[in-house]
Amino acid sequence: MQNKTYSAALIGTGRIGYSLGLDKKREQPASHSMALNAEKRIKLVAGCDINAENLEKWHRANRQAKAFATTEELFKSQNFDIITVAVNEDAHLKTALEAIAAKPRLLILEKPVALNMSDGLAIKRAAEAASVPVLVNHERRFAKDYAKAKTLVPTIGELQSVHASLMSGLRVYSEKEEETGAYSLIHDGTHLVDIVRFLLDDPVLENPNIFGIFKSDDGAVRNVSAQYQTEQGASVVFDFSGRSKFFGFEIVLTGTLGRISIGNGIAKLERRRSSKLYTGFYSLTKENGHFPKKTGYFANMVKNAADFLDGTAPLKSTLDTGLAALKMLEDIKESL
Ligand SMILES: NC(=O)c1ccc[n+]([C@@H]2O[C@H](COP(=O)([O-])OP(=O)(O)OC[C@H]3O[C@@H](n4cnc5c(N)ncnc54)[C@H](O)[C@@H]3O)[C@@H](O)[C@H]2O)c1
Structure with a gap:
């Protein structure tokens, strides 16, 4: 001791x-x-x-x-x-x-x-x-729900895509705020890219394809998306919004056999089961009981x-x- x-x-x-x-x-x-x-x-x-x-x-x-x-x-x-x-x-x-x-x-x-x-x-x-x-x-990186999500990634088959989004009312980027850091790309965007890297075992993600840029009249960037590809061929897309009238932080990982959604107020695992809607098809079905309530x-x-x-x-x-x-x-x- x-x-x-x-x-x-x-x-x-x-x-x-x-x-x-x-x-x-x-x-x-x-x-x-x-x-x-x-x-x-x-x-x-x-x-x-x-x-x-x-x-x-x-x-x-x-x-x-x-x-x-x-x-x-x-x-x-x-x-x-x-x-x-x-x-x-x-x-x-x-x-x-x-x-x-x-x-x-x-x-x-x-x-x-x-x-x-x-x-x-x-x-x-x-x-x-x-x-x-x-x-x-x-x-x-210290939260039990994200740690659990990471252990579940291998259970959803081959990873096809990751879609991570940050939505808030704060400008995504403005050169004028370079000295203060008062923009969401750095303020909360750092959490988003960091936790996606954590979930994927810290890959190097570089050479992003940038799209969906929207600027307000003052020149501040209010929307931007960035897409990467992992070595294994999964698409990783980050959407940053600075004109949402709510705060949202969520990541959806889609594999060939299932899907994990994790974020602020969200922790969900869905895996394929025989479809209740169509004979001979499989659909994603939510599985309860995987995530802890208290994250620590x-x-x-x-x-x-x-x-x-x-x-x-x-x-x-x-x-x-x-x-x-x-x-x-x-x-x-x-x-x-
Ligand atoms: N991990 C998280 O989820 C999380 C959440 C909120 C903020 N933050 C980060 O924490 C940091 C602080 O954010 P905050 O929201 O608490 O801001 P805040 O303005 O509420 O608090 C910052 C404090 O630092 C003091 N300060 C500034 N310069 C100082 C200096 N040179 N010496 C001593 N004190 C100084 C300020 O007077 C203020 O009291 C930022 O980097 C922010 O991004 C992280």
């Missing part, structure tokens, strides 16, 4: 750092603070935010920890086993580099790795030079961090998988 306790510091006490953990509709824990506090092997000892109001709200709920208004003060205070970086996209590079220089035993970095590949590779170089391992919080997405991420530090598990979401997702998004961006 391990009885080691790992000290953790959280940089960025906003939504994913703290307040999403108060959302009653979300499966909890849903924030870094709540997930770190729930893991017995970890002690959250410090938090840091440049926004005094966010820091104060967080500190009121985390009195056991010290609060710091700057990263300089935070890093001067002590060394940490884990540093979690949950700041806005435009501060990932600077904060990740500062955190790496403080030499934690593990850096947990929010997605996307960075605003672009150049920044992402700078983080990779620094992490390698300082021998700091990095876990990227592409949280679906955030708790399992933090568990993976502690297991990694215990030396009992590899990281399940790495800087390399994070950068592979970023590279795909950059390829799409370059075609727009």
Whole structure:
């Protein structure tokens, strides 16, 4: 039995750092603070935010920890086993580099790795030079429903196609937002391409065929689709919409014998059975009981961090998988 306790510091006490953990509709824990506090092997000892109001709200709920208004003060205070970086996209590079220089035993970095590949590779170089391992919080890699979907892929025959879609009201891409990262291709698109790669065993997907581009009057891209082909010949299509008046995130994998649908609020397996509609035909029939209700997405991420530090598990979401997702998004961006 391990009885080691790992000290953790959280940089960025906003939504994913703290307040999403108060959302009653979300499966909890849903924030870094709540997930770190729930893991017995970890002690959250410090938090840091440049926004005094966010820091104060967080500190009121985390009195056991010290609060710091700057990263300089935070890093001067002590060394940490884990540093979690949950700041806005435009501060990932600077904060990740500062955190790496403080030499934690593990850096947990929010997605996307960075605003672009150049920044992402700078983080990779620094992490390698300082021998700091990095876990990227592409949280679906830790969720039990996606893990189950992955184990079911071989049961639907030969994979023919994957159709992944992200639908929201946020612009898909705008050059004007390059510096802020306030566009869905990078914001949630990183989750979509990452989890498709996970489901397919992390293939290299490159040279996309780009189609279906729709731009609004301000020049922002509101729709775009990108198609790839796997080495085994399956078509992989991503649809990004930024003019939907709802949020949708779903992936449909169709094989020669069945279909898996997985996403936000969806987890379904259908396999071929003798058709109830036509004699001599087969139809897809839903099979119940395959997917867990509770996914453990955030708790399992933090568990993976502690297991990694215990030396009992590899990281399940790495800087390399994070950068592979970023590279795909950059390829799409370059075609727009
Ligand atoms: N994994 C997920 O599903 C998920 C969900 C939401 C957000 N995110 C990611 O988490 C990150 C934060 O997003 P959010 O929605 O929590 O944003 P947010 O604006 O709610 O919180 C970010 C916090 O970081 C602080 N901050 C910014 N620069 C800082 C700096 N240099 N030093 C210290 N603090 C700094 C801000 O003051 C703010 O309180 C983004 O990268 C976002 O993409 C991930």
